[in-house]
Amino acid sequence: xxxxxHYTKWFEEKDNRNWLKVSVGLIITKRGLAxxxxxxxxxxxxxxxxxxxxxxxxxxxxLVPCDHRNKICKGKHCKFHQGVxxxxxxxxxCDAFRQEIITQHRFKGPSWRNTNARDWCSNTWxxxxxxxxxxxxxxxxxxxxxxxxxxxxxxxxxxxxxQYIPDLAIDGNNVGTKVRDIGRKLRHASKLEVTDADxxxxxxxxxxLFLVPKHLAANTNAQNTVDLLNKLETDNLQIERTDxxxxxxxxxxxxxxxxxxxxxxxxxxxxxxxxxxxxxxxKEAEEHRRTIDVLANEKKxxxxxxxxxxxxxxxxxxxxxxHRQTKFEEDILREVKPCKEVNEVFETIxxxxxxIISMFQDxxxxxxxxxxxxxxxHTIYAMIDFxxxxxxxxxxxxxxxxxxxxxxxxxxxxxxxxxxxAGFKEIAxxxxxxxxxxxxxxxxxxxFIWIYFVDQNNxxxxxxxxxxxxxxxxxxxxRDGKVNDAKYGTLFTPAN
Ligand SMILES: [Zn+2]
Ligand SMILES: [Zn+2]
Numbered sequence: 001x002x003x004x005x006h007y008t009k010w011f012e013e014k015d016n017r018n019w020l021k022v023s024v025g026l027i028i029t030k031r032g033l034a035x036x037x038x039x040x041x042x043x044x045x046x047x048x049x050x051x052x053x054x055x056x057x058x059x060x061x062x063l064v065p066c067d068h069r070n071k072i073c074k075g076k077h078c079k080f081h082q083g084v085x086x087x088x089x090x091x092x093x094c095d096a097f098r099q100e101i102i103t104q105h106r107f108k109g110p111s112w113r114n115t116n117a118r119d120w121c122s123n124t125w126x127x128x129x130x131x132x133x134x135x136x137x138x139x140x141x142x143x144x145x146x147x148x149x150x151x152x153x154x155x156x157x158x159x160x161x162x163q164y165i166p167d168l169a170i171d172g173n174n175v176g177t178k179v180r181d182i183g184r185k186l187r188h189a190s191k192l193e194v195t196d197a198d199x200x201x202x203x204x205x206x207x208x209l210f211l212v213p214k215h216l217a218a219n220t221n222a223q224n225t226v227d228l229l230n231k232l233e234t235d236n237l238q239i240e241r242t243d244x245x246x247x248x249x250x251x252x253x254x255x256x257x258x259x260x261x262x263x264x265x266x267x268x269x270x271x272x273x274x275x276x277x278x279x280x281x282x283k284e285a286e287e288h289r290r291t292i293d294v295l296a297n298e299k300k301x302x303x304x305x306x307x308x309x310x311x312x313x314x315x316x317x318x319x320x321x322x323h324r325q326t327k328f329e330e331d332i333l334r335e336v337k338p339c340k341e342v343n344e345v346f347e348t349i350x351x352x353x354x355x356i357i358s359m360f361q362d363x364x365x366x367x368x369x370x371x372x373x374x375x376x377x378h379t380i381y382a383m384i385d386f387x388x389x390x391x392x393x394x395x396x397x398x399x400x401x402x403x404x405x406x407x408x409x410x411x412x413x414x415x416x417x418x419x420x421x422a423g424f425k426e427i428a429x430x431x432x433x434x435x436x437x438x439x440x441x442x443x444x445x446x447x448f449i450w451i452y453f454v455d456q457n458n459x460x461x462x463x464x465x466x467x468x469x470x471x472x473x474x475x476x477x478x479r480d481g482k483v484n485d486a487k488y489g490t491l492f493t494p495a496n
Contacts, residue, residue, distance in 0.1 A: 010277065015193035019186070022194050022202055023247035024239055025232055026183055029206045030148035032225025036218070037154050037161075038143045042124045044104075044160055048097045049121050055091035060117040062087055063094050071109040071134070080113065094120065101130050104159045114138050131157040147250060152180045164215045175212065178205040192270060203233045241281055248274050382451040 011017050061084040066073045072080050089095050094117055101110050110130035114137045119126040125143050131154040132146070140146055155161045156168060156176045167174045182202045186194070194202075207229055209215070210222040231237035449467040 015191075015195065018194035018196065018199045019189075019192045020239065020244065020247065021232055022182065022186055022199060023250070024243050025203060025206055025229055026148050026186070027243055027246055027250070028225060028228050028232065029179060029209070030151055032210060032219070032221045032228075033148075033155070034143040034146070034151050035221060036215075037151055038124055038128065040160055040164075040218075041128050041154075041158070045120075045124050045127055048100050049093055053091075053093060054121045055089055055093040056118045056121065057091060058089050058094045058117050059084065060112050060115060063089065063098050063117045064112050070112065072112050101127065105131065106157050106159055111137070128154050128158075147183075149180060149183050152176055156180065164218050165209070165212045166214075167212065175205070175209045179209050182206070192273065199233070203229055245278065245281060248278055380451065380453045382449065 011020055061081050063086070064070060064072075064080075065086040066078050066081040068074060097120060098117070102108055111132055111134045112130070113134060114132050115126055115129040117126075119141075123141065125141060125146075128143070128146075129137055129140070132150045133153050137146065137150055140150075143151065155165065156174075162168050165175060168176050182205060185198075207226050210219070210226050216222045228237060232239070450465060451467075
């Protein structure tokens with residue numbers, strides 16, 4: 001099917017735009033829900049499996065007795081138990097845990113096929129998978145990878161959530177099932193269109209899930225999610241390109257799995273249309289990236305020249321006065337910081353694409369490490385290293401699903417072990433004072449500084465990647481992620 005319209009034009013059609021808004025609304029809903037679901041299960045899991053104890057010896061088939069009443073074992077030669085028979089957990093942990101999972105399952109039929117009992121003690125989401133729909137979720141390992149349908153299913157199927165959302169006790173028609181059904185209806189619609197009436201009802205349904213008083217109180221993301229949904233519904237939220245892509249990918253995947261319940265021709269048309277939109281977006285993103293690259297390089301050259309000119313000035317004016325020179329350089333940095341042009345470019349880029357901030361940080365480190373909106377709400381992490389460890393690869397593309405571990409750190413499940421090896425420390429919002437990193441005065445090498453923050457959607461952004469610093473035995477990082485002058489007043493070495 002041919003379409004000459006640009007995708008933005010297509011989304012200007014009201015019903016198409018409504019479709020997009022609901023799709024993105026479901027993504028926002030999922031993000032508002034997943035950390036709460038995971039944290040709640042985590043707390044419960046730690047009661048079942050005392051911290052420090054551990055078993056990874058039991059496969060699910062070894063742990064679940066072969067019994068046709070468990071919704072998975074069928075016939076005389078049960079497929080699930082092929083060659084495996086039940087035996088008690090050698091560490092005396094998993095049997096009680098299995099029973100507790102059954103007890104907490106609203107319909108007493110955990111999805112044993114989804115979940116791998118060997119990982120129960122080490123990964124809470126593996127336990128959550130017992131509460132997911134029976135098919136299609138066996139490969140996922142984190143809440144990030146789980147779609148809204150899956151996350152809401154945990155709410156609906158696991159009795160633990162009734163204490164926060166009492167409405168879940170109403171069988172078949174409650175705040176949870178209503179949100180789950182939006183996704184189903186959206187996917188089964190033969191066109192990518194949503195009427196105004198449906199839009200209004202579905203946004204009401206999404207908000208209702210968070211506006212249950214006890215849920216609102218217990219889920220730290222709830223209010224923010226409601227605010228985002230309000231903005232989205234009233235066209236006051238800039239929809240990110242990545243969210244459009246996520247919405248489309250989500251729908252394409254589920255449409256491709258749909259059975260013949262839909263007219264195949266209409267279905268193919270829909271999928272074609274979405275692929276087409278995706279390609280356009282990818283093309284546009286590539287062009288956008290190129291424009292930004294060109295812009296950044298131009299600015300870099302300009303600023304370097306400016307720095308050279310100013311340095312010449314310093315040398316002429318105060319060659320003999322080391323102290324004054326340092327002072328002078330500080331003044332220059334201060335002068336450059338509010339440079340209108342730089343800020344304009346920066347603001348434009350920031351408005352268009354948040355993560356691209358990081359691209360600018362090697363131009364003017366001191367200036368750019370301070371751009372954290374609402375900084376005290378964010379969790380800021382920092383570390384220094386002496387070898388320029390490539391930390392970027394470690395945390396790349398990770399959406400930090402923050403949760404507590406011993407010692408009060410927060411971390412992302414995807415990077416937990418390597419992350420702690422990397423030695424990041426939380427700077428804010430938990431800590432009040434400026435945080436010094438001190439190291440031995442015998443260190444003569446440059447120090448590299450890494451700082452990132454986690455925003456309210458649990459996304460991380462680099463503020464400072466491998467920023468180089470002349471040795472000064474201490475580095476201070478402020479609550480806003482700003483790297484401050486250390487005791488002796490050092491300067492950043494320019495990038496490149
Ligand atoms: Zn069996
Ligand atoms: Zn075991």
